[in-house]
Amino acid sequence: MTRIAGGTPRFGRLARHFLMRLADFELVAPGGEAHQTAVTGMALLGALNFIIALGLVWREALVPPAFEQVRTVVILGDASFLVALTMLFTALAGSLAWDGFFPNKQDAMTLGCLPLRPSLLLQARVFAVLLYLAVVVLSTNLFTALALPVLGSLHNGLFEVLRALFGWGVAVTATAATVFFAQIAVQGLLLAMLPYAAYRRLSAFLQLGIVLGTFLGFFLMPSATQALTTPLDRGVWIVPWWFVGLFSTIRGGAGALPGIYAVLGLAAPALAGLGALFIYSGQYRRILRNVCEQSEAGTARNAPLRHALERVLNLVLLRNPRTRAVFWFIARTVTRNRRHRMLLAISAAIGIAWAGQTLAQSIGAGWTASKQPGSTLLAVPLELACLLVIGLRALYGMPVDLQANWSFRITERGGVAAVRQAAVRFLWTVAILPVAWLPLPVYWLLWGGTRAVVHCTFLTLTGGALLEILMRNFYKLPFACSILPGKHNLRVTFAVYAATFTFSCWFVSVLEQDMLKSASGMAVGLALPSAVWLAMAVKRHMQEQPGRIRFDETGQPELELLQLQG
């Protein structure tokens, strides 16, 4: 191994550096400490996987040993779900690490001047990428990789168990490798072919597309149990079935999927891997040259439509100049900062995919047959609005360019009221009002005018109450506070938030369904969220001490005299 004068291995240092570029450490652990990040990240994914493994064990207990055919169908369903989950997490991990796969200008400028062989840099980067993939795959499959094959073949002897374990290992690795290497290959190809500025613009959309596409795929993908009855010419287009087929073929036994799925399941990672290898080995220098020589300057030229929208919002909603400044600061941060944009996209993608799944279920249940709105359909906009609002509220707490917040500090006047107003209005403008009112014509067609308008009003009022809850004690400038999310105990809070969100959406939509049945119910339905909203707003006004904007946790600095007298 290559060593520098002090004896520290160069390769190890470089690999660690590239690994840190892949994972946004600050986001997961306090101070961005590598060990903490790895432990917290793996614990989060591993805990989820442990819960799923427990579910598999519980389900296994329900299937009597004699029912082999039922067991086969159950295993196919579970394998299908786990393959989709692995695809989802790998794609997300790839999207989050997007900028770390290839060298950027900073790499070229800092590492390029050091006496390091390009091949060493390339090896260290490839090692870091593979290590990152291994960590993601292991964390997302730690317990289920044992539970699924062992439980499914327990009654067939040790050899079958080992065979199933091997089969599942191959299938999961093939799944993750296909998704991961395909992302790298596509990204590298774009980077090699396009001018750098065009690549940067396109890559942002591609990244968002991957996030949205994977979530939609996860929620809407048909289970592999249907592969047994679906014609092959249609089935081969459903990618996750390839890997379930691979597992099913290696595992053998009754009810195995057609062999063509297994062939595709082996060919896909090989092709994706070759593509990534070709890009890394053949195009690396070209990419490096593109990155160094071409400008990456982005522009903020206003498109006419966007400009018109800005003018309308300025006139209607943002008359106070300070509110206007903060509102557009929030909008530009959310849309242009890569980390914030990604996290918002994940939040929105979960919402859209969840809503899409609910919608698909409703269509399956024949929703157009009745004029009576069902709770499943009523929950769709609520879920979407909630996820958007919660996602944006979480983003407000994540700092961006903290050293630049002096611009706000030196221009601070009139207290925190304008800042809070802008933050709240932004949430209204992008999350609650469009989700609540844009689908009005569809509701109108389905349920008639009165119910449609009441539903939209109900959503608006519920959104208002939700905003009051989420923006309680918010006296900060969004993104300008050094309270990092890594400081929260994600392992606990994530589960609490997820459970509260799921229960609340279900409960409110069931409540609304009952209320929409009669005029008196509608009146109560509108009065209830209004009362909650009003009560919380009054409480806030009574408690509120406008004061100055809070910028970080350290409180107001003390005034220190410099004692400059001679």
Next chain:
Amino acid sequence: MPEEPHLYTYLSGEEYLEMIALLREIASEAAAPRIDRFLRLLGLHSDRFTLMSSYSKGMRQKILLAAALLHDPKLLILDEPFSGLDVSSALILRRLITLLAAEGKTVLMNSHEMETVEKVAQRVVILYKGKVVADDSVEHLRSLMSLPSLERIFTQLAVEKDPSEVAAELVEAMRA
């Protein structure tokens, strides 16, 4: 105007100045032409839509200067304003400081460029180890200490070792 140009680099120069104008409660109608004029005069008009992430240090410094002047302040505090500026921009800034002072505005500037300070400042304060070691006009200091330039005055008051000696030692150390 701070020494380090820490800015929100995902904003364009124009967007940043608009934001500062709004934060200073300048009406949009008044701010827009002023910003446009500043950008033209500072040679940034063609880059007004470009995100500041690709601005050079000098360009960012000019944006900071424009932001500091936008609201026509009575007091201007400039921390190392010449750092990163190209020659012509530095000359403009030098004239600008003189003009603003002549208009009756107070300009408090911190700089290590003695030559510039000598040409621009009406009153100079020299700090050494946290203490004021000189506080007077340049002319008065020159005559008081019988030294020809501010640089020599500074060397006398605040430099422990002869700079030429240190430089020579450095060259020696390089060769050792």
